[in-house]
Amino acid sequence: MSALTIIIVIIGVGVLLWLINRFIPMQPTIKGVLNVVVILILIIWLLNVFGILESLQIIRI
Numbered sequence: 001m002s003a004l005t006i007i008i009v010i011i012g013v014g015v016l017l018w019l020i021n022r023f024i025p026m027q028p029t030i031k032g033v034l035n036v037v038v039i040l041i042l043i044i045w046l047l048n049v050f051g052i053l054e055s056l057q058i059i060r061i
Helices: 003-023 028-049 052-056
Strands: none
Touching (some): 028 052
């Protein structure tokens, strides 16, 4: 996956999250939970794209 695609996805998610926060009325607690969930999903996706999640599967606890 190219760097341009990753940047476009990050910008797209940010704009979508901004639009939801700006124009859809909801309680501040729900907005906070939504923001955290979206950011966590984006971070997990980025870790998967860069192959960090695959290397963590080798570690045995």
